[in-house]
Amino acid sequence: MRVTAVLTVSFWVLITIGGTANPGYLQYEQYVSSLASSGVAQPWWGRAAMACLAASLLIVGPAVRRWNPLVGWPVALAGAGLIVATAVSVSCPHGEPFCRPLDAAGAGAEAGAVVVGNAIHAAAVLATAAWWLFAAIAAALHLRRGTPPQAGLPRRRDATAAGIGAATALVLLGYPLLTVSGLQQRLLVVVVQTGLIAAAAAAHGDEQRRDRQAARAALETPGERNAGRDGSPAGPEASETP
Numbered sequence: 581m582r583v584t585a586v587l588t589v590s591f592w593v594l595i596t597i598g599g600t601a602n603p604g605y606l607q608y609e610q611y612v613s614s615l616a617s618s619g620v621a622q623p624w625w626g627r628a629a630m631a632c633l634a635a636s637l638l639i640v641g642p643a644v645r646r647w648n649p650l651v652g653w654p655v656a657l658a659g660a661g662l663i664v665a666t667a668v669s670v671s672c673p674h675g676e677p678f679c680r681p682l683d684a685a686g687a688g689a690e691a692g693a694v695v696v697g698n699a700i701h702a703a704a705v706l707a708t709a710a711w712w713l714f715a716a717i718a719a720a721l722h723l724r725r726g727t728p729p730q731a732g733l734p735r736r737r738d739a740t741a742a743g744i745g746a747a748t749a750l751v752l753l754g755y756p757l758l759t760v761s762g763l764q765q766r767l768l769v770v771v772v773q774t775g776l777i778a779a780a781a782a783a784h785g786d787e788q789r790r791d792r793q794a795a796r797a798a799l800e801t802p803g804e805r806n807a808g809r810d811g812s813p814a815g816p817e818a819s820e821t822p
Contacts (some may be wrong), residue, residue: 584780587636588773591629598625604677608763613665613701619672619679627666633769634662636776637712644779646787651779654715661708670701712772719779 598615599605601622605615616626637659645652671694672679 584636584640584776587632587639588777591632591636591769591773594625594629594632598622598629601625602678606762607766608761610673610676610678610762611670611765612762612769613670613705614673614676614678616666616669617672617679618669618697621678621680623669627669630662630666633772634659634666636773637662640776640780643784643787644782647779647782648718650718651715654711654718655776655779658708658711658715661704661711665701665704665708668697668700668704670698709768712775716771716775719775 595607595612595615599607602615602620602625605620612626612630614620614626616623616630620626637655641652641656641659643652644655
Protein backbone atom coordinates (compact mmCIF):
# COMPACT_ATOMS: atom_id res chain seq x y z
CA MET A 581 0.00 0.00 0.00
CA ARG A 582 2.88 2.36 0.73
CA VAL A 583 4.37 1.76 -2.70
CA THR A 584 1.01 2.54 -4.30
CA ALA A 585 0.78 5.78 -2.32
CA VAL A 586 4.31 6.78 -3.37
CA LEU A 587 3.53 6.07 -7.02
CA THR A 588 0.32 8.10 -6.74
CA VAL A 589 2.16 11.14 -5.39
CA SER A 590 4.93 10.67 -7.96
CA PHE A 591 2.42 10.80 -10.82
CA TRP A 592 1.16 14.25 -9.82
CA VAL A 593 4.62 15.60 -9.10
CA LEU A 594 5.88 14.45 -12.50
CA ILE A 595 3.03 15.90 -14.55
CA THR A 596 3.30 19.17 -12.62
CA ILE A 597 7.03 19.43 -13.36
CA GLY A 598 6.47 18.28 -16.95
CA GLY A 599 3.84 20.93 -17.56
CA THR A 600 6.22 23.60 -16.28
CA ALA A 601 9.13 22.24 -18.34
CA ASN A 602 7.07 22.41 -21.55
CA PRO A 603 5.82 26.02 -21.85
CA GLY A 604 2.35 26.33 -23.32
CA TYR A 605 1.09 23.02 -21.89
CA LEU A 606 -2.16 23.56 -19.94
CA GLN A 607 -3.03 20.93 -17.36
CA TYR A 608 -6.77 21.61 -17.53
CA GLU A 609 -6.95 21.38 -21.34
CA GLN A 610 -4.40 18.79 -22.48
CA TYR A 611 -4.20 15.03 -22.12
CA VAL A 612 -1.44 13.48 -20.05
CA SER A 613 -0.52 11.61 -23.24
CA SER A 614 0.24 14.93 -24.94
CA LEU A 615 2.81 15.64 -22.25
CA ALA A 616 4.47 12.33 -23.16
CA SER A 617 4.19 12.79 -26.92
CA SER A 618 7.16 12.65 -29.25
CA GLY A 619 6.68 16.28 -30.28
CA VAL A 620 7.26 18.00 -26.93
CA ALA A 621 10.62 19.31 -25.79
CA GLN A 622 10.81 17.13 -22.67
CA PRO A 623 8.51 14.11 -23.04
CA TRP A 624 10.12 12.00 -20.32
CA TRP A 625 8.17 13.74 -17.54
CA GLY A 626 4.86 12.61 -18.98
CA ARG A 627 6.16 9.15 -19.80
CA ALA A 628 7.50 8.70 -16.27
CA ALA A 629 4.14 9.80 -14.84
CA MET A 630 2.26 7.30 -17.01
CA ALA A 631 4.74 4.58 -16.01
CA CYS A 632 4.06 5.33 -12.32
CA LEU A 633 0.31 4.95 -12.85
CA ALA A 634 0.84 1.71 -14.80
CA ALA A 635 3.14 0.34 -12.09
CA SER A 636 0.55 1.04 -9.39
CA LEU A 637 -2.04 -0.92 -11.37
CA LEU A 638 0.34 -3.84 -11.91
CA ILE A 639 1.30 -3.91 -8.22
CA VAL A 640 -2.23 -3.77 -6.84
CA GLY A 641 -3.64 -6.25 -9.36
CA PRO A 642 -2.06 -9.44 -7.91
CA ALA A 643 -2.92 -8.42 -4.34
CA VAL A 644 -6.56 -7.76 -5.20
CA ARG A 645 -6.72 -10.95 -7.28
CA ARG A 646 -6.42 -13.02 -4.09
CA TRP A 647 -9.52 -11.23 -2.82
CA ASN A 648 -11.52 -11.42 -6.04
CA PRO A 649 -10.06 -12.55 -9.41
CA LEU A 650 -12.77 -10.67 -11.32
CA VAL A 651 -11.35 -7.46 -9.85
CA GLY A 652 -7.64 -8.28 -9.74
CA TRP A 653 -7.20 -9.50 -13.31
CA PRO A 654 -8.84 -6.45 -14.94
CA VAL A 655 -6.73 -4.14 -12.79
CA ALA A 656 -3.56 -5.91 -13.93
CA LEU A 657 -4.73 -5.84 -17.56
CA ALA A 658 -5.41 -2.11 -17.23
CA GLY A 659 -1.82 -1.71 -16.09
CA ALA A 660 -0.57 -3.70 -19.08
CA GLY A 661 -2.60 -1.50 -21.41
CA LEU A 662 -1.11 1.61 -19.87
CA ILE A 663 2.39 0.20 -20.34
CA VAL A 664 1.65 -0.11 -24.07
CA ALA A 665 0.27 3.44 -24.14
CA THR A 666 3.44 4.68 -22.44
CA ALA A 667 5.74 2.81 -24.82
CA VAL A 668 3.91 3.97 -27.97
CA SER A 669 3.75 7.75 -27.81
CA VAL A 670 0.97 9.73 -29.42
CA SER A 671 1.87 12.59 -31.79
CA CYS A 672 1.87 16.07 -30.32
CA PRO A 673 -1.40 17.94 -31.06
CA HIS A 674 -0.91 20.03 -34.18
CA GLY A 675 -0.57 23.75 -33.62
CA GLU A 676 -0.13 23.64 -29.84
CA PRO A 677 2.56 26.00 -28.50
CA PHE A 678 4.35 23.26 -26.55
CA CYS A 679 4.91 21.13 -29.69
CA ARG A 680 8.10 21.29 -31.71
CA PRO A 681 7.47 22.31 -35.33
CA LEU A 682 8.33 19.75 -38.02
CA ASP A 683 9.45 20.65 -41.50
CA ALA A 684 7.37 19.45 -44.43
CA ALA A 685 9.84 16.71 -45.39
CA GLY A 686 10.03 15.33 -41.88
CA ALA A 687 6.26 15.45 -41.45
CA GLY A 688 5.72 13.57 -44.71
CA ALA A 689 8.27 10.88 -43.87
CA GLU A 690 6.75 10.27 -40.44
CA ALA A 691 3.11 10.46 -41.50
CA GLY A 692 2.60 6.70 -41.73
CA ALA A 693 4.33 5.95 -38.45
CA VAL A 694 2.37 8.71 -36.72
CA VAL A 695 -0.98 7.30 -37.84
CA VAL A 696 -0.09 3.79 -36.66
CA GLY A 697 1.36 5.04 -33.38
CA ASN A 698 -1.68 7.19 -32.65
CA ALA A 699 -4.00 4.24 -33.34
CA ILE A 700 -2.07 1.88 -31.07
CA HIS A 701 -1.86 4.47 -28.31
CA ALA A 702 -5.59 5.27 -28.51
CA ALA A 703 -6.51 1.57 -28.46
CA ALA A 704 -4.29 0.97 -25.42
CA VAL A 705 -5.80 3.93 -23.53
CA LEU A 706 -9.35 2.79 -24.32
CA ALA A 707 -8.50 -0.77 -23.23
CA THR A 708 -7.05 0.56 -19.98
CA ALA A 709 -10.20 2.57 -19.27
CA ALA A 710 -12.47 -0.36 -20.16
CA TRP A 711 -10.61 -2.83 -17.93
CA TRP A 712 -10.62 -0.39 -15.03
CA LEU A 713 -14.34 0.24 -15.46
CA PHE A 714 -14.97 -3.51 -15.45
CA ALA A 715 -12.92 -3.87 -12.26
CA ALA A 716 -14.79 -1.02 -10.54
CA ILE A 717 -18.18 -2.51 -11.38
CA ALA A 718 -17.06 -6.02 -10.35
CA ALA A 719 -15.82 -4.68 -7.01
CA ALA A 720 -19.08 -2.84 -6.40
CA LEU A 721 -21.16 -5.93 -7.18
CA HIS A 722 -18.95 -8.19 -5.08
CA LEU A 723 -19.14 -5.92 -2.05
CA ARG A 724 -22.85 -5.33 -2.56
CA ARG A 725 -23.53 -9.07 -2.35
CA GLY A 726 -21.47 -9.30 0.81
CA THR A 727 -18.09 -10.79 1.61
CA PRO A 728 -17.17 -13.87 3.62
CA PRO A 729 -17.25 -13.27 7.38
CA GLN A 730 -13.52 -14.00 7.69
CA ALA A 731 -12.71 -11.13 5.37
CA GLY A 732 -13.97 -8.72 8.01
CA LEU A 733 -14.67 -5.93 5.52
CA PRO A 734 -17.19 -3.23 6.43
CA ARG A 735 -19.70 -4.18 3.76
CA ARG A 736 -21.98 -1.17 3.55
CA ARG A 737 -19.22 1.43 3.63
CA ASP A 738 -17.06 -0.35 1.05
CA ALA A 739 -20.03 -1.10 -1.18
CA THR A 740 -21.02 2.55 -1.13
CA ALA A 741 -17.46 3.68 -1.91
CA ALA A 742 -17.09 1.15 -4.72
CA GLY A 743 -20.49 2.12 -6.13
CA ILE A 744 -19.58 5.81 -6.14
CA GLY A 745 -16.28 5.01 -7.84
CA ALA A 746 -17.99 2.91 -10.51
CA ALA A 747 -20.67 5.55 -11.09
CA THR A 748 -18.05 8.29 -11.40
CA ALA A 749 -16.08 6.19 -13.87
CA LEU A 750 -19.24 5.58 -15.90
CA VAL A 751 -19.97 9.31 -16.06
CA LEU A 752 -16.42 10.18 -17.02
CA LEU A 753 -16.27 7.43 -19.64
CA GLY A 754 -19.60 8.31 -21.22
CA TYR A 755 -20.17 11.26 -23.53
CA PRO A 756 -17.05 13.17 -22.33
CA LEU A 757 -14.86 10.36 -23.68
CA LEU A 758 -14.93 11.89 -27.16
CA THR A 759 -14.49 15.48 -26.00
CA VAL A 760 -12.55 14.89 -22.80
CA SER A 761 -10.46 17.76 -21.51
CA GLY A 762 -7.38 17.59 -19.36
CA LEU A 763 -9.46 18.31 -16.27
CA GLN A 764 -11.92 15.49 -16.94
CA GLN A 765 -9.09 13.06 -17.61
CA ARG A 766 -7.42 14.02 -14.35
CA LEU A 767 -10.68 13.46 -12.48
CA LEU A 768 -10.74 9.96 -13.91
CA VAL A 769 -7.14 9.44 -12.76
CA VAL A 770 -8.16 10.55 -9.26
CA VAL A 771 -10.97 7.96 -9.29
CA VAL A 772 -8.56 5.24 -10.41
CA GLN A 773 -5.91 6.14 -7.84
CA THR A 774 -8.43 6.39 -5.00
CA GLY A 775 -9.77 2.98 -5.92
CA LEU A 776 -6.27 1.52 -6.08
CA ILE A 777 -5.35 2.80 -2.62
CA ALA A 778 -8.65 1.54 -1.18
CA ALA A 779 -8.20 -1.86 -2.85
CA ALA A 780 -4.62 -2.15 -1.63
CA ALA A 781 -5.69 -1.24 1.92
CA ALA A 782 -8.53 -3.78 1.85
CA ALA A 783 -6.28 -6.54 0.48
CA HIS A 784 -3.57 -5.74 3.04
CA GLY A 785 -6.06 -5.76 5.91
CA ASP A 786 -7.58 -9.02 4.70
CA GLU A 787 -4.13 -10.63 4.50
CA GLN A 788 -3.30 -9.50 8.05
CA ARG A 789 -6.57 -10.93 9.36
CA ARG A 790 -5.88 -14.27 7.67
CA ASP A 791 -2.41 -14.36 9.22
CA ARG A 792 -3.83 -13.65 12.68
CA GLN A 793 -6.45 -16.35 12.26
CA ALA A 794 -3.81 -18.85 11.10
CA ALA A 795 -1.59 -18.01 14.09
CA ARG A 796 -4.55 -18.36 16.45
CA ALA A 797 -5.52 -21.71 14.90
CA ALA A 798 -1.94 -22.99 15.28
CA LEU A 799 -2.10 -22.34 19.04
CA GLU A 800 -5.42 -24.12 19.54
CA THR A 801 -5.51 -27.67 20.88
CA PRO A 802 -7.37 -30.39 18.95
CA GLY A 803 -10.12 -30.28 21.57
CA GLU A 804 -10.60 -26.56 21.14
CA ARG A 805 -10.76 -26.93 17.37
CA ASN A 806 -13.39 -29.69 17.67
CA ALA A 807 -15.36 -27.60 20.13
CA GLY A 808 -15.37 -24.73 17.69
CA ARG A 809 -16.83 -26.99 15.01
CA ASP A 810 -19.66 -28.65 17.00
CA GLY A 811 -20.34 -25.84 19.46
CA SER A 812 -19.70 -28.00 22.55
CA PRO A 813 -17.46 -26.64 25.34
CA ALA A 814 -13.81 -27.69 25.38
CA GLY A 815 -11.40 -28.36 28.24
CA PRO A 816 -12.44 -28.87 31.87
CA GLU A 817 -15.90 -27.46 31.25
CA ALA A 818 -16.65 -30.37 28.95
CA SER A 819 -16.39 -32.89 31.80
CA GLU A 820 -18.53 -30.97 34.29
CA THR A 821 -22.03 -32.26 34.93
CA PRO A 822 -24.95 -30.16 36.15
